[in-house]
Amino acid sequence: MLPDHKAGPVPGASGISTPQTIGFLLLDNFTLISLASVIEPLRMANQLAGRELYRWYTLTHDGAPVRASDGLQVTPDVSITVPLSLDWVVVCGGVAPQHSVTREHAHWLQAQSRQLRRLGAICTGSWALAKAGLLDHYEAxxxxxxxxxxxxxxxxxxxxxxxxxxDRDRFTASGGTAPMDMMLNLIAHDHGHELSAGISEMFICERVRNEQDHQRVPLKHVLGTTQPKLLEIVALMESNLEEPIELDTLARYVNVSRRQLERLFQRYLHCSPSRYYLKLRLVRARQLLKQTSLSIIEVASVCGFVSTPHFSKCYREYFGVPPRGERSGSNVWYGRNASAATALQQGKIVAVEPASTEPMSSAMMSLVYAQGEPTFASVPLTR
Known part of the structure; x- marks a missing residue:
């Protein structure tokens, strides 16, 4: 569910009968894995629903093929000069977005915004939206x-x-497989959790991550420096979460004094080393609570807490929710409960012909191919 504090108008939300149309703007050196991660859930949504919930087009500035960061060349459907009736626009970025975003890109994105279209970005595509002034005062x-x-x-x-x-009519995702998590959350909002769960089953995705999950950012990028002693200390901490090392011992391992150790953490991380160490252990505990079936007592033990009450107290103070509440609120799984035969009786593919100025949707073509799949129309839509 979208957070209430960010909720805004959602074109194509639950109950809409016509497909939502999405334009994917491909920048030079975009990452192919991110593009696949954002499009494949849409394809599978159509397949499992048995009808075209989403259609999409790939676009480039001039309609010419563009190379992904791995060297593969992709031929787009159309150029950005072709008028399309879009509901969403998603910018697909990759390597060196500072050099791949042009003035023409920015002007086109501004025009899409004026037409009240939802704007999204994956990997480094947020740079393009920001350059066009379309992320000011938005979270991204x-x-x-x-x-x-x-x-x-x-x-x-x-x-x-x-x-x-x-955030309202903006949706942005980091790279790799994160766009899939974002899209599964958006599909769940539009068409129900059962469809989203069915898609994740097809992709062997064990857990759909939500907005509260963070990227694991390498420490040197957090610090903006490669301070060797600090990196070495943190690496030791990360390797010893179950049996935390005393701070004096850590200092001896890297040949600094306890006072120098304290100064390094205050200067670069703005906290004490003990506080940072506790944070690492609690973040690890949160991952275990969300992603494993370990008991709370076991999680406390493997994260270096000598007692469950102390663990619960620290966890609540840091995350604002007790471990038991974290466990009960995560990993909600919605299984499929209708046979493919029943679902097929409930809905047929209706080929929605595009306007004469628009090319045939590749979503419709892939949906036709999917009719022979055993999963076709296997998830009845409840919205």
Whole structure:
């Protein structure tokens, strides 16, 4: 569910009968894995629903093929000069967005915003939205490699280390597979959790991450430096969560005094080493609570807490919720409960012909191919 404090108008939300149309703007050197992660859930949503819930087009500035960061060349459906009736626009970025975003891109994105279209970005595509002035005073996610440079370039954007952010009519995701998590959350909001769960089953995705999950940002990028002693100390901490090392011992391992150790953490991390060590253990505990079936007592033990009450107290103080509450609120799984035969009787593919000025949707073509799959129309829509 989208957070209430960010909720806004959602074109194509639950109950809409026509497909939502999405334009994917491909920048030079975009990352192919991020593009696949954002499109494949849409394809599978259509397949499992047995009808076209989403259609999409790939676009480039001039309609010419564009190369992904791995060297593969992708031929887009159309150029950005072709008029399309879009509900969403998603910018697909990758390597060096500072050099791949052009003035024409920015002007086109501004025009899309004026037409009240939802704007999104994946990997480093947030840079393009920010350059067009479309992320000012919005919360946004971007791949951790660009966090520092983007914050400096666009101080009016509220950047976060979260895997993805949904803020009113803007949705942004970091790279890799994070766009899949974002899209599964959006699909669940539009068409119900059962469909989202069915898609994650098809992709062997054990857990759909939400907006509260963060990227694991390498420490040197958090610090903006490669201070060797501090990196060495933190590496020792991360390797010894079950049996925490005393601070005096840590200091001896890296040949600094206890006082120097304290100064390093205050200067670069703005906290005491003991506080930072506790944070590492609690973050690890949260991962275990959300992703494993370990009992709370076992989680406390493997994260270096000598008693469950002490663990619960520290956890509540840091995350604002007790471990038991964290466990009960995560990993909600919605299984499929209708046969494919029943679902097929409930809905048929209705080929929605595009306007004469629009090309045939590749979503419709893939949906036709999917009719022979045993999962076709296997999830009845409840919204």
């Amino acid at each position: 996610s971007i791949h951790w490699e660009c966090l520092a440079s983007m914050q400096e370039a666009f101080p009016n954007v509220t950047l976060t280390t979260r895997l993805f952010s949904i």
